[in-house]
Amino acid sequence: MARLPRKAIALLAVSALVAAACSSAAATASPTATPTPAATPTPAATPTPATSASASAPATAFKIGVVTDVGRVDDKNFNQYSYQGAKDAADALGASVSYLVPKDATEYASDIQQFVDQKTNVIVTVGFNLGNDTIKAAKANPDIWFVAVDVAPCVDATGAPDSTFACKGDAATLLPHLIGIQFQEDQAGYLAGMVAAAVSKTGVIGQLGGINSNPAVVRYMQGYELGAKAYKSSVTVDSGFFSTGDITKAYGDPVFGKTFSQQFISQKKVDVLFQVAGATGNGALDAACAAGIYAIGVDVDQYQSYPSADKCIVTSAEKHLASAVSQTIKAINAGTAKGGISKFNAANDGIGISAFQNTSVTLPSDLQGKLDAALAAMKAGTLTTCTAQCGTWTGK
Amino acid sequence: MTRRVIQSLAEPLAAIVLALLAGGIMIFLLSGLVPGRQPFDARLPIDAYGALVSGIVSFNGLTSTLVYSTPLILGGLGVAVGFKAGLFNIGGRGQFLMGSIASVAVISAIGGATGPWIAIPLALLAGALAGALAGFIPGFLKATSGAHEVVTTIMLNYILFYVSNWAIKGPLTLPRAPQPTTQDISELNGALYVLPFTRDLHIGVFIALLAVPIIWFVLYKTTLGFEIRSAGANPDAARYAGMKTRRLIVLTMSLSGLLMGLAGSVTLLGQVHQTSFGYDTGIGFDAITVALLASSNPIGVLFSGLLLGAMRAGSPAMQSQAGVPPDLINALQAIILLFLIVNVLRRVLARRRAGTSTPEPAALTAGKYSTESVQ
Amino acid sequence: MTQDGPGVPALEMRGMTKRYPGVVANDHIDLDVCPGEIHALLGENGAGKTTLMNVLYGLARPDEGQILLDGKPVQIASPADAIARGISMVHQHFMLVPVLSVADNVILGAETMANPIFLDRKQARRKIADLAGRFGFELDPEAKVASLSVGQQQRVEILKALYREARILVLDEPTAVLTPQETDEIFGLLRRLAADGRSIVFISHKLYEVLEIADRITVIRRGKVIGERRPAETTEEELAELMVGRAVELTADRGESHVGRPMLQIEGLRVADARHREIIPGLSLEVRAGEIVGVAGVAGNGQDELVESIVGMRTPQGGKVTLDGRDVTGLSPRKMNMAEVAYVPGDRHRFGLILAFPVYDNLVLTGYYSPPYSRSFLRDDQAIKSSAERQVEKFDIRTPSINVPAATLSGGNQQKVIVAREFDRPLKLLVLDQPTRGLDVGSIEFIHRQIIAKRDAGAAVLLVSAELDEVMEMSDRIAVMYRGRIVAEMDGRTADKSEVGLYMATGGREAAEATA
Numbered sequence A: 001m002a003r004l005p006r007k008a009i010a011l012l013a014v015s016a017l018v019a020a021a022c023s024s025a026a027a028t029a030s031p032t033a034t035p036t037p038a039a040t041p042t043p044a045a046t047p048t049p050a051t052s053a054s055a056s057a058p059a060t061a062f063k064i065g066v067v068t069d070v071g072r073v074d075d076k077n078f079n080q081y082s083y084q085g086a087k088d089a090a091d092a093l094g095a096s097v098s099y100l101v102p103k104d105a106t107e108y109a110s111d112i113q114q115f116v117d118q119k120t121n122v123i124v125t126v127g128f129n130l131g132n133d134t135i136k137a138a139k140a141n142p143d144i145w146f147v148a149v150d151v152a153p154c155v156d157a158t159g160a161p162d163s164t165f166a167c168k169g170d171a172a173t174l175l176p177h178l179i180g181i182q183f184q185e186d187q188a189g190y191l192a193g194m195v196a197a198a199v200s201k202t203g204v205i206g207q208l209g210g211i212n213s214n215p216a217v218v219r220y221m222q223g224y225e226l227g228a229k230a231y232k233s234s235v236t237v238d239s240g241f242f243s244t245g246d247i248t249k250a251y252g253d254p255v256f257g258k259t260f261s262q263q264f265i266s267q268k269k270v271d272v273l274f275q276v277a278g279a280t281g282n283g284a285l286d287a288a289c290a291a292g293i294y295a296i297g298v299d300v301d302q303y304q305s306y307p308s309a310d311k312c313i314v315t316s317a318e319k320h321l322a323s324a325v326s327q328t329i330k331a332i333n334a335g336t337a338k339g340g341i342s343k344f345n346a347a348n349d350g351i352g353i354s355a356f357q358n359t360s361v362t363l364p365s366d367l368q369g370k371l372d373a374a375l376a377a378m379k380a381g382t383l384t385t386c387t388a389q390c391g392t393w394t395g396k
Numbered sequence B: 001m002t003r004r005v006i007q008s009l010a011e012p013l014a015a016i017v018l019a020l021l022a023g024g025i026m027i028f029l030l031s032g033l034v035p036g037r038q039p040f041d042a043r044l045p046i047d048a049y050g051a052l053v054s055g056i057v058s059f060n061g062l063t064s065t066l067v068y069s070t071p072l073i074l075g076g077l078g079v080a081v082g083f084k085a086g087l088f089n090i091g092g093r094g095q096f097l098m099g100s101i102a103s104v105a106v107i108s109a110i111g112g113a114t115g116p117w118i119a120i121p122l123a124l125l126a127g128a129l130a131g132a133l134a135g136f137i138p139g140f141l142k143a144t145s146g147a148h149e150v151v152t153t154i155m156l157n158y159i160l161f162y163v164s165n166w167a168i169k170g171p172l173t174l175p176r177a178p179q180p181t182t183q184d185i186s187e188l189n190g191a192l193y194v195l196p197f198t199r200d201l202h203i204g205v206f207i208a209l210l211a212v213p214i215i216w217f218v219l220y221k222t223t224l225g226f227e228i229r230s231a232g233a234n235p236d237a238a239r240y241a242g243m244k245t246r247r248l249i250v251l252t253m254s255l256s257g258l259l260m261g262l263a264g265s266v267t268l269l270g271q272v273h274q275t276s277f278g279y280d281t282g283i284g285f286d287a288i289t290v291a292l293l294a295s296s297n298p299i300g301v302l303f304s305g306l307l308l309g310a311m312r313a314g315s316p317a318m319q320s321q322a323g324v325p326p327d328l329i330n331a332l333q334a335i336i337l338l339f340l341i342v343n344v345l346r347r348v349l350a351r352r353r354a355g356t357s358t359p360e361p362a363a364l365t366a367g368k369y370s371t372e373s374v375q
Numbered sequence C: 001m002t003q004d005g006p007g008v009p010a011l012e013m014r015g016m017t018k019r020y021p022g023v024v025a026n027d028h029i030d031l032d033v034c035p036g037e038i039h040a041l042l043g044e045n046g047a048g049k050t051t052l053m054n055v056l057y058g059l060a061r062p063d064e065g066q067i068l069l070d071g072k073p074v075q076i077a078s079p080a081d082a083i084a085r086g087i088s089m090v091h092q093h094f095m096l097v098p099v100l101s102v103a104d105n106v107i108l109g110a111e112t113m114a115n116p117i118f119l120d121r122k123q124a125r126r127k128i129a130d131l132a133g134r135f136g137f138e139l140d141p142e143a144k145v146a147s148l149s150v151g152q153q154q155r156v157e158i159l160k161a162l163y164r165e166a167r168i169l170v171l172d173e174p175t176a177v178l179t180p181q182e183t184d185e186i187f188g189l190l191r192r193l194a195a196d197g198r199s200i201v202f203i204s205h206k207l208y209e210v211l212e213i214a215d216r217i218t219v220i221r222r223g224k225v226i227g228e229r230r231p232a233e234t235t236e237e238e239l240a241e242l243m244v245g246r247a248v249e250l251t252a253d254r255g256e257s258h259v260g261r262p263m264l265q266i267e268g269l270r271v272a273d274a275r276h277r278e279i280i281p282g283l284s285l286e287v288r289a290g291e292i293v294g295v296a297g298v299a300g301n302g303q304d305e306l307v308e309s310i311v312g313m314r315t316p317q318g319g320k321v322t323l324d325g326r327d328v329t330g331l332s333p334r335k336m337n338m339a340e341v342a343y344v345p346g347d348r349h350r351f352g353l354i355l356a357f358p359v360y361d362n363l364v365l366t367g368y369y370s371p372p373y374s375r376s377f378l379r380d381d382q383a384i385k386s387s388a389e390r391q392v393e394k395f396d397i398r399t400p401s402i403n404v405p406a407a408t409l410s411g412g413n414q415q416k417v418i419v420a421r422e423f424d425r426p427l428k429l430l431v432l433d434q435p436t437r438g439l440d441v442g443s444i445e446f447i448h449r450q451i452i453a454k455r456d457a458g459a460a461v462l463l464v465s466a467e468l469d470e471v472m473e474m475s476d477r478i479a480v481m482y483r484g485r486i487v488a489e490m491d492g493r494t495a496d497k498s499e500v501g502l503y504m505a506t507g508g509r510e511a512a513e514a515t516a
Helices: A006-025 A078-093 A104-118 A128-138 A185-199 A215-231 A246-249 A254-268 A280-290 A321-334 A369-378 B004-030 B044-057 B060-086 B092-114 B115-147 B147-167 B201-222 B223-233 B234-238 B245-271 B282-292 B298-321 B327-357 C049-056 C079-084 C102-107 C121-134 C150-163 C180-195 C207-213 C235-244 C303-311 C332-340 C348-352 C381-394 C411-423 C441-456 C468-473 C497-506 C509-515
Strands: A063-067 A098-100 A120-124 A147-149 A178-183 A204-211 A235-245 A272-276 A294-299 A313-318 A340-344 A349-354 C011-020 C023-033 C036-042 C065-067 C072-074 C087-090 C168-172 C199-204 C216-221 C226-229 C262-272 C279-287 C293-297 C319-323 C341-344 C431-433 C460-465 C477-482 C485-491
Touching: A006 B201, A063 A078, A063 A104, A078 A098, A078 A235, A078 A321, A078 C150, A098 A104, A098 B298, A104 A120, A104 A128, A104 B282, A120 A128, A120 A321, A147 A321, A178 A321, A185 A204, A185 A272, A185 A294, A185 A313, A185 A349, A185 A369, A204 A215, A204 A246, A204 A254, A204 A280, A204 C150, A204 C216, A215 A235, A215 C431, A235 A246, A235 A254, A235 C460, A246 A280, A254 A272, A254 C468, A272 A280, A272 A313, A272 C207, A280 A294, A294 B201, A313 C072, A321 A340, A321 C262, A340 B234, A340 C207, A349 C460, B004 B044, B004 B327, B044 B060, B044 B298, B044 C332, B060 B092, B060 B201, B060 B223, B060 B245, B060 B282, B060 B298, B092 B115, B092 B147, B092 B245, B092 B282, B115 B147, B115 B245, B147 C199, B201 B223, B201 B245, B201 B298, B234 B245, B234 C348, B245 B282, B245 C226, B282 B327, B282 C235, B298 B327, B298 C226, B327 C235, C011 C049, C023 C036, C023 C065, C023 C199, C036 C180, C036 C207, C036 C235, C049 C065, C049 C168, C049 C199, C065 C319, C072 C468, C079 C087, C087 C150, C087 C348, C102 C121, C102 C460, C121 C150, C121 C180, C121 C460, C150 C168, C180 C199, C180 C207, C199 C207, C207 C235, C226 C235, C235 C441, C262 C460, C279 C293, C279 C303, C279 C319, C279 C460, C279 C485, C293 C497, C303 C332, C303 C341, C303 C431, C303 C460, C332 C341, C341 C411, C431 C441, C441 C460, C441 C468, C460 C468, C477 C497
Parallel strands: A063 A098, A063 A120, A120 A147, A147 A178, A178 A340, A204 A235, A204 A272, A272 A294, A294 A313, C036 C199, C036 C216, C087 C168, C168 C199, C293 C460, C293 C477, C341 C431, C431 C460
Antiparallel strands: A313 A349, C011 C023, C011 C065, C065 C072, C216 C226, C262 C279, C262 C319, C477 C485
C-alpha cells in the first residue's frame, strides 16, 4: 500500500495545472518544453501569446487529451482522478494536457474527434459510456493512442465495437493502440471487508451499492463480504442497493442516500457501513456519522475527498485511478505499452485501501499484519477475492 | 418590405453583439479563475472567442454545427407549435427519449433482417409516433380533466425517463454487455450518411431543414394551423368560432411530441448510435430556449437552433484550445442567451401592451405587426 | 378666452401636437379649463381624446405645444410629475387592489409615515373621512374594494385623486360602466367638486350626458378641435354632426316589420352556471322571421346565459330550442353557425376577435373552414384577402389596411369587423348581445342600420342590451328578463319606457306571480 503523501499529490496537481495551462496556451509557440522527464514544472513564464499555429511544433510536443463523462471534471471521482493521472503523466513527461467535459451523450463522439483533429498523441476517455465511441475512434485513427478508463474493449473480427458482446475479435491485435483500463475492485473490497469486520463490535456489518446491475459495484461488494468473513467467519454482512433502475438515485442523490441509509442502518442494526454509490454514497457516509457508526469510503480516499464525514470514516476501498492512468500514459510515451486490457490490481498498485488517518478508531493490533498478508497473497495471485460469478449479483 | 426585414434582423443581431460583448467582459473579469491566466487577462476573451469561431468556421465545424442544430431545430419547432396554441410543452425530455428508444427498438428488432433501407425509415417513423404518443398523453389529460400540461409533462419526463431506462436495461439490452446498453446501430446506418465526403452530416439534418418550411406551412397556410394559432392567441374566441379546442389541444400536443420524438430519433440514428443505461440529453429543455428565442416563429427556430448548435459545436474548442473551463463556457452561453431572451421578451411585451391597450389607432399602426404571439 | 369671470385658466393646452408614424393623433389642439369648470371633451373613439390626456398626464411626450398651469408653462415628464402638480386621472379601467380596504387603496402610493417604519393610518383615515364627508362620498373606508359595486369603485378612484390634492381631475369615459342611478350619483359628486373650485375634464362620447353635466364642450375629430359649445347653445344633433362630420340619425328609423313564421322558439329552457346554480329556471320565448325582439333587463339576470345557450356556447340543463322548425338544442357553435345563425358576442375582445390577428383573419374567424376561404384543409389566402377587402369596403371598416391587427382598430371598427363577418351571408337568426356597447354614435347608427336590413331581409333578430334606450329604439317586440325569466312582453311601438324600467327593476308583481 505504498501511497504518495497527500501533500505531494496536491503539489504535483498544482504544478501540473500550471504547466498544463501554460503549455496548452502556448503549446505551439514555446517548444522549449522538452519531452524529457522533468521533476520541476516547465518554467512558469507568463503565457507567451500564441501567434500562429506553427507546423514544426507537433514533432516535439506530446499532447494528452481527456474526455470525461458527463458531469464535472472536479467530481472527486472518476473524472477528476482520471484527469489527475493524465496531469501527473503530463507533468512527468513535460507534455501538455487538456480536457473536455461533454454536455450530454450526444457530444461523446465529437469531443473525442476534437482531440483527434488537434493531433493529440494520447486520448483518455473516462467511463463505460464512452467505450463504444472510443473503440470507433481507435479504429478510425490507428496512429493515436487511446486509453479507455473502466472499459474492456469488446470488438468483432474487424475491430469495430461488437454489439453482440461476443468479443470474437482480439482487441489487442486489431486495435493495438487502444488500452482499456480495468480494476480488480473485489481486491479493494476484500481489504475493506477485513477492516470492517475488525472494527465491528456487534459483528453485524453492512454495505450499500448503487445498482446491482453494475459489475464493478458488485465486485467491490463480493470482495467485501469475502474479506469480512475471512477476517472473522462469524460476522454477518447485510447488503443493499439504493436503486434498481434510477441512475440518479443510485449515484447522484446524496439526500436520498442519507435517508435510505438511515433506514438501512436502523433496520439491520449494522455498526459499519461500506458504500459503493458515488454522490449517493456520500449521503450514506453522512448517515453513518449521524448514527454514530463507522463508515468505509469507496474509489478514492474519502477521508480526504469528503472531509465532512471524517469522524466516522475508517478507510476507503480505493481504485488508484490516477496512478493507473499515469502509468499507462508513461508506458505509451516510453514505447512499452501494449494494446488490449490493462488490468490494475494489487500487483501493480492499481487498488488498495487508504491509510488509517482517523485517530478516533481503535484498530485490533493484528489487523495491519493480516492486511499486509492478504495484500501479499493478492500480489502473488494466491488469494480468492471474488465469488464464482464475479460481477454478477446473486444475492437478494 | 426590405426595410422591415432589415429592421427585424437588426434587433436580434444587435442583441447577439451585445451578448457576446457582455460574455467577453464576464470572461475577462473571471480570467483569474482560468488555470495559467493572470486575473483580468484581456487576451482570454479574444482567445476564447477565437477558439469558438475556429470550432465553428471550418468545414467540419460547419457540419458539426448542423448536426448539433438538428435536434434543436426539430425540438424547437415542437415547442414552438405548442406555444402557438398556448401550450407549454416541457415534456421534451421524455418525448425525445421515447423517440430514441422506439428507433432503437425497431432497429434491433428488424434491422438485421430487412437492412437499412427499410429499417431506418421505419425507425424514424416509430420514433416520431412514440414522441407523438408521449405528447398525446398530457394533451389528452388536459383536454379531458384540465390537468395543466406544465405539470403533467414534467411528471411524464420522469416516468418516460424510467421507461426508457427500463427498456435499455430490459428488452433492448445486449445480452452479454457488461453494463446495460443497446445495439450500436452504426453498422446499419450507412444509409443515413448521404454525403460521403462529410464526416458526420446525416440525413436527419435534412429532415430538420425540411421540417421548418413544413411546420411554417402547416401553421400559416392550413386551417389546422389557423385553429392552433387562434386557440393560442385567444382560446375563448376559438371556442366561439366553433373550433374544437379540446381536440386541438390533443392534436397540438401530439404534433409537438412528434417533432420531439423525431429529434430523439435522428439524434440516436445519426449521432449517438447507441444508448446505455441512464441515457439522457438536455435537448428537451434547450428546445424551449430555441423556441423562445425565435418567438415561436418556425423560420426563427431555424436560426436560433443553428445558433445554439454552433455554441455546442464551438465549445469543445474553447475548452481544449483556449483552456476555458466548461463551467465558464456554460456561464458564457447562459449570459448570451439571457441577453437574447431579454430582447425577445421586450418585443413580446411591447406587442402585448400594444395589443391590449385601448385602441388609439395612431399609437398602434407603427408597423410592428407580425402574426405571432408567444404563448 | 371664453371662460367666465376673471383670472387665468387652471389648465391651458396650446397647440398640442402628437404624431405617431402615419397618423397625427393630436393636431394643434387648444384646450383651456377654468377653476370650478366641468369641461367635456367630446369625440368619437379614436378622435385623439385619450392621446391628449396621456400627454397631459405625462404618459406621452408632445411633439409640439405647451401646457400651462395657472398661466405658467410647465413640462410634465411622468404621471408622478402630473400628480405632484395637482393633475389626477381616473381611468376607464380602475387601478385598485381588490383585497385592500378603501382607505388602504386611497393611501397606496401616497403614504404618510408616522415614523420610518409604520404608516400614519390615523391621520390618513381622518383625511379620508373629512374628504368623504365634505363631498358626500358614502363610502365605508374599511370596506374591501372587492366587495364594492363598479360605481363605488369609481368613487374610490376619485377619492384617491382628491387625497392627492388634485385640482385638475380628468375622467376618461366615467359612465361607460355605470347604471343610470350610479351615473346620477357621480354627476352630483362632480358638481360638488366643481363648486369647490376644482377643474374637471370629462371625456365622453355620450351626447346627452355631456349636455347634462358640462359647462363647456370641446368637440374633437381626427385629432383636431372642431368646435366649442355651451350646452345651452347646442343640441344633440349638432354635437353629433360635429363629432362625426356629417348629419347623423340619432334614432334609427326601423320602419314596418313584416313578421313571418316562427324562426326561433325557446321552450322551458333551463340553464345552470358553473356552480350548478340554476340561472335560468325555465324560459320560453319566440322570435319570428322579420322581427326584432329586444330583451331588456338589468345586467346579470341571465341574459348572457340565455344567449350562450342559444348559440351553443353553453349546454342547457333542459328545455328545447327550435330553429325554423328544427330542434337545435345543444348544438355546437360550429353547427349553429352552419345553420345560418349569426352571433355577436357581448364581450368582443374576449370572444369576438383575436386582437393580435390581422383584420382579414378576424373576418374569417367563423367561416375559415369552408370554401371559398379554404379547400381540403388549405387556406386560400387570395380568397380570404379579397373577401376581406370587399367587406372592409361594404361595412365601412376604417382601417389602414386589412393586414393590421384587429387591436389597432377603434372599438367601433372592431365591432364592424364582427358584424361584417357575421352578417355578410344568408341568415335565419341574429343573436346580438350588446352589439353597440361602448361605441360612438357613427358606428351605432351604422350597426343599427345593418340589423334592420337583415330583419327586412327576413331574418329573426334577438337583441339583448343593457341599454334600455337601444332596446326601446330597435325592438318590434320587447321582452323583459328578470331573474332568468321573461316577466313581460310588450309591443315595441307602444311600450312605455318607465313601465319597462319597472319590470326590469322589480320583475313586476303580476308577472312574477304568473310565472311562479
